[in-house]
Amino acid sequence: MPAPLKVVIVGGGTSGWMSAAALVAGLPPGLCEVRLVESDEIGIVGVGEATLPQIKDFNDHIGVDEADFMRQTQATFKLGIEFVDWGFKGSSYIHPFGVHGKPLGGVPFYQYWAKARLNGRVDDLGDYSLPIVASRQNRFAFPSTDEDGLSSNFAYAYHFDAHLYARFLRGFAEARGLRRTEGRIVDVTLKPEDGHIASIRLESGEVIAGDLFIDCSGFRSLLMGQALGVGYEDWTPWLPCDRAYAVPCERAGALTPYTRSTAREAGWQWRIPLQHRTGNGYVYSSRFISDDEAAATLLANLDGEAQGDPRPLRFQAGRRETSWSRNCIAIGLASGFLEPLESTSIYLIQVAITNLLKLLPGRAIDPALVSEFNRLIDVEYGRVRDFLILHYHLNGRDDAPLWRYCREMPVPDSLTSRMALFEHRGHIAKYKDGLFQPPSWLAVFVGQGLLPAGYDPLVDNVPQEHILRELDQFRADVAQTVEAMRDHGGFVADFCAAPANRPLSSRVAS
Ligand SMILES: Cc1cc2nc3c(=O)[nH]c(=O)nc-3n(C[C@H](O)[C@H](O)[C@H](O)COP(=O)(O)OP(=O)(O)OC[C@H]3O[C@@H](n4cnc5c(N)ncnc54)[C@H](O)[C@@H]3O)c2cc1C
Structure with missing residues (x-):
């Protein structure tokens, strides 16, 4: 050997x-x-x-x-990411780890939703996603093993x-x-x-x-x-944020099964719920805000008391x-x-x-x-680069120079063509390799305000009354399934509660 x-x-x-x-x-x-x-x-x-x-x-x-x-x-547990104030100030949407609805006649569900919307039905695409509705209610369950069922159509990650x-x-x-x-x-x-x-x-x-x-x-x-x-x-030039401050704070309120990203004047702030604390950070562009202002913004927007001083990080x-x-x-x-x-x-x-x-x-x-x-x-x-750029580029904010810069910056051709395809009639090409797949793109396109001007013509094979019935039924099924899920905090406490007062490592990068 x-x-x-x-x-x-x-x-x-x-x-x-x-x-x-x-x-x-x-x-x-x-x-x-x-x-x-x-x-x-x-x-x-x-x-x-x-x-x-x-x-x-x-x-x-x-x-x-x-x-x-x-x-x-x-x-x-983590079922997705909530994006607050990204599309415009006051907006919020969740990018879930799962699909919206279920396909009908070989056509993605959201195409039916898009047609109904163009015909005047006003509702939230998120209502058709189990991980989104569960996140909004701080609930969690493991996906079931039933391949075709609603409760098997999502995944989860961790904080x-x-x-x-x-x-x-x-x-x-x-x-x-x-x-x-x-x-x-x-x-x-x-x-x-x-x-x-x-x-x-x-x-x-x-x-x-x-x-x-x-x-x-x-x-x-x-x-x-x-x-x-x-x-x-x-x-x-496409991803202008180059610095961050990170600081943990004491936990407050319910244990949420999702990460939150809140857009701020010169970047965005993360909130990550762990069992023993909440992780926070402000990722920002040094071209648009000073370090002191960034640190002060972060400290002013915590759920609980900061555990130490914000730690600076620099990157390119x-x-x-x-x-x-x-x-x-x-x-x-x-x-x-x-x-x-x-x-x-x-x-x-x-x-x-x-x-x-x-x-x-x-x-x-x-x-x-x-x-x-x-x-x-x-x-x-x-793939990751294009998806990240999308969040910045597709913003409707007019309150700060970073957001104007990102809206107007030229983006890679690969992203321009994906946006154009979606805008035309909601088409999202599936990648053979790599992140992210159509459900992720859909969540961010719609969440940030890009709505299709048309829909897949195959949708017209299904009568409108049938489409509306399917939409109502699916939304009700999601609500009912989530109702049966457990409170996330209780689930974590029973499944994997950490020993209390575990000392944290204090090692810090120089
Ligand atoms: C602001 C920020 C937020 C992030 N948030 C997330 C997130 O939410 N999710 C996510 O997936 N990722 C996130 N990341 C990325 C994540 O932190 C890194 O991908 C991850 O920590 C991997 O780091 P690393 O192991 O490559 O490097 P490091 O953690 O920097 O480790 C480097 C290692 O190399 C050793 N080393 C270096 N020089 C020497 C030397 N001369 N001799 C001996 N040893 C040496 C160090 O001792 C250390 O052990 C974030 C990063 C940043 C900057």
Whole structure:
């Protein structure tokens, strides 16, 4: 049997520990020897608290027990994201993890809704979505396994404490043989013959050699950016927010099963309910507001008392030109960052890991694996980018320069054509790869005020009275099903209540 492939993971944030856990749990024993290096002194970003439903697949795949994971990370359930004041001041809509209605005659349900609306019926598309109605009433239940039923047509994600998730995955990976080394990396040596990474050197003098290096070093991008010199594509012209303040506060009121994003003068504020506290942050563009004003705005808009001073974070929207170069693969912030508006960063970590496991090289790296990995990651970043830009571009606010800038900025052609197709007659093309699928686009298009001028002509095959009956029936079914769901706070308390007064990690990125 050949000697195991030596894999060195640089960084122990969410991306480092997710990579480590997946490698040790997902590969046959003896194939790889995995080692992780992290610096306690540098710490982690640790503000990734809201996720997408795919995280459940990740946890299930590596064999994590859901209730145990939720208890240990102070987690709550998430059915979607509420966007407040985005379309215009005073507006609100929810992007749910699920569909609106059910197809009729092979045509998406919302096409019937669009026709009824054009004929004068005024109602809220959200009333036809179970996760939206459940969110509005703070209710939760697991999706049923009945494939065709209303209560199986949604998914859920989690809100969790990112420091605790990293700690949880560390325990998981170390229990399965992962070797962790604490220390600051001060040097990287490249092989003269091909420029591949040969080794890293720690402050202690220890040299760690490897066959494959996974760069999870965060915004520093120690290997991919610094050592290999891979450039960065700047997407700030489309996504102008470049800073954030984050601060947790005491919990107040009911435990909501959704993230809230409230548009503010120069960006937006997140609210993420955990069991032991509420996470908050103001993501803003430094071109349109000062740091002091941003921090004051955040502190003035909390549910409960702030737990400490707001922590500043700086970033640049965009990504590395490639995520895999030579014998190095960048995952997480080392490979790029798109702001957290749709909770996509941990998802992007997860797809990079999944693709790495599928395309894992041997000691000699086949260029076909590299280009396929880079193609897949490229698609994912592009999809997320367009969806995020949509939220900014499609705003009807006229009260602040950021919002005027975003409405008038040129956007990628791929987004322009999607908007035009929807506006014409509600058509939303389904992606073969990547996020986000038609139900997500629908929620944001309609939520931010883009309504179709026409509808799919096939809708006319169904008599209008029948359409109206179906709409009424479906809305009533949703209301009745939600009525039977449990209060989210009670559900969490019974299923996964965390031990009281768990001390929080105080590690903070320098
Ligand atoms: C404002 C903001 C809000 C966010 N909200 C969300 C969200 O709601 N949902 C979501 O999915 N994502 C969110 N994210 C993204 C999320 O925080 C990151 O994707 C996630 O934390 C992954 O970070 P990372 O592991 O790549 O990097 P980091 O957490 O920065 O970890 C880097 C690691 O590298 C190590 N390291 C660096 N340099 C060295 C060195 N020289 N020697 C040794 N070790 C080193 C550090 O010690 C650390 O362990 C948010 C990000 C920001 C900025």
